[in-house]
Amino acid sequence: MILWKVLVVLLFSCSKSATQRTPELVISTEKISFSAIGDARTFHVKSNVSWSVTSSAAWLTLSSSGGESGTHKIDAVASTNDGMTEREAVITVNAGNMTMRVDVIQAAIGHEDGEDLLAVPPISEGVTSDAVALAAKLRVGWNLGNALEAAASPATANETMWGNPPTRKALIDAVKAAGFNAVRIPCAWSGYIKDQATHRISASWLARVKEVVDYCVDNDMYAIINIHWDGGWLEEHPLYSHQAAVNAKQKALWEQIAAYFRDYDEHLLFAGTNEVHADYNAPTAEHIEVQQSFNQTFVDAVRSTGGRNAYRNLIVQAYNTNIRYAVDYLKMPVDETADRLMVEVHAYDPWDFAGDGNSEKYLWGQEFAGSPNVSSWGQEAWIDASFASMKSNFINKGIPVILGEYGAILRSGLTNQTALQNHRRSRNSYLTYVTKTAKKYGLIPFYWDNGVVEDNGFGIFNRLTTMVADQGALDAIMEGVQ
Numbered sequence: 001m002i003l004w005k006v007l008v009v010l011l012f013s014c015s016k017s018a019t020q021r022t023p024e025l026v027i028s029t030e031k032i033s034f035s036a037i038g039d040a041r042t043f044h045v046k047s048n049v050s051w052s053v054t055s056s057a058a059w060l061t062l063s064s065s066g067g068e069s070g071t072h073k074i075d076a077v078a079s080t081n082d083g084m085t086e087r088e089a090v091i092t093v094n095a096g097n098m099t100m101r102v103d104v105i106q107a108a109i110g111h112e113d114g115e116d117l118l119a120v121p122p123i124s125e126g127v128t129s130d131a132v133a134l135a136a137k138l139r140v141g142w143n144l145g146n147a148l149e150a151a152a153s154p155a156t157a158n159e160t161m162w163g164n165p166p167t168r169k170a171l172i173d174a175v176k177a178a179g180f181n182a183v184r185i186p187c188a189w190s191g192y193i194k195d196q197a198t199h200r201i202s203a204s205w206l207a208r209v210k211e212v213v214d215y216c217v218d219n220d221m222y223a224i225i226n227i228h229w230d231g232g233w234l235e236e237h238p239l240y241s242h243q244a245a246v247n248a249k250q251k252a253l254w255e256q257i258a259a260y261f262r263d264y265d266e267h268l269l270f271a272g273t274n275e276v277h278a279d280y281n282a283p284t285a286e287h288i289e290v291q292q293s294f295n296q297t298f299v300d301a302v303r304s305t306g307g308r309n310a311y312r313n314l315i316v317q318a319y320n321t322n323i324r325y326a327v328d329y330l331k332m333p334v335d336e337t338a339d340r341l342m343v344e345v346h347a348y349d350p351w352d353f354a355g356d357g358n359s360e361k362y363l364w365g366q367e368f369a370g371s372p373n374v375s376s377w378g379q380e381a382w383i384d385a386s387f388a389s390m391k392s393n394f395i396n397k398g399i400p401v402i403l404g405e406y407g408a409i410l411r412s413g414l415t416n417q418t419a420l421q422n423h424r425r426s427r428n429s430y431l432t433y434v435t436k437t438a439k440k441y442g443l444i445p446f447y448w449d450n451g452v453v454e455d456n457g458f459g460i461f462n463r464l465t466t467m468v469a470d471q472g473a474l475d476a477i478m479e480g481v482q
Helices: 002-020 131-135 169-177 203-217 240-260 285-304 323-329 380-393 417-441 471-481
Strands: 025-027 031-034 040-047 051-055 060-062 070-078 087-095 098-106 141-143 182-185 193-195 222-226 268-271 314-317 341-347 401-406 443-447
Touching: 025 087, 025 098, 031 040, 040 051, 040 087, 051 060, 060 087, 070 098, 131 341, 141 401, 169 203, 182 203, 182 443, 203 222, 203 240, 240 268, 240 285, 285 314, 314 401, 323 341, 323 380, 341 380, 380 417, 380 443, 401 417, 417 443, 417 471, 443 471
Parallel strands: 031 098, 141 182, 141 443, 182 222, 222 268, 268 314, 314 341, 341 401, 401 443
Antiparallel strands: 025 040, 040 070, 051 087, 060 070, 087 098
16 A cells, blocks of 8 residues: 555656646757758757647748657758749747747749849850851751750640650760751740749759750850740730730740840850741731730840840841741841840741642752642742842841751652652752852851651651761751851
């Protein structure tokens, strides 16, 4: 009986001591800062009673929700901040009747040191060449087609969705070794927007585009990035009913793109759009006005980001990048920086030879004149006249012209061997003539390569092996450059 009484007293004494214990709580820091890319930070919680910890933001996760008395390590992990402004959160630790907090701040993409994206002083170092001087450095270009522009929505956004493998440095190395010194990198952005309300681009996608740009720039090559077809939100809506919404998105995207790539020197150029058109008929006054407002929004957005973008050479497009429409309608945007704009047009004339795989017009040029398999238009004289018109209307006025896309499909599926042989000869003749004539009149040619090396493809390089798959086409282009 005595032993039992002693045990009861001890239990009562321990219980009373536990309930009356004064809570103690110590945390190792009161503030945590994260980079925009996102990473982990560690802090410690020391308490003599059980405790709990919470985060006020979904983007900030914690390795623990609480524990018993003792000293505990907590890992705080921040996801990437895709926005253009820094963000804040609070980590709250509770122990008994005590509460302590850790204030958290994370920088935004493009301005890790916290400065305003649109308040960076102009920097001319590294971007001293005006448009004419820079154009003279662009020898001949190549398109990384059907790659980074192969995305339209978050559900389908994937660089490989159009059949090409992810771009590797070895491919760009092969392009340079073949004789090209510039790469046009068509880009999609809509599929990588994390917040549709603010049009914030995923940091991981910006980083991927940067990786490919670096393949070029690190090779002492010039690179062009744009907003390509991108699902058609921009490209297919030069209409008053869409003008405000499209320009708002155009502005938001280019502010981010420009700010992210702001520190690059003149080896990087921006092109505002691609083939903006309502249809393939002659444009109306509405189409021209709205399409050219997209060009102006692009120029204004890039210049607003300051730094080297205040002097960077920019490329604006004619309606549908059509040469005739450039001559008839294109008015250059107002630019606060003089002599830093270029014009872009494309040429697949005649289309029934160059791009329509169902057409019987698989031959081209004077050699095959009179054949029923030669188109009635788009022959040598047509190409000369077209490129001469760009020289007289733009190049002679100090506005360089980028021939952003040109090429002709390979009809390797022709079963008649004589027809196939003649097609290959006329196609190579076409590539040489277009390239040579572009250089003659001062246009800078960028061959369109979509990575397809089978029938009806434009591919010169095998994207899997990075080897030349069509030596004849490559030789024809380089002959034209010479």
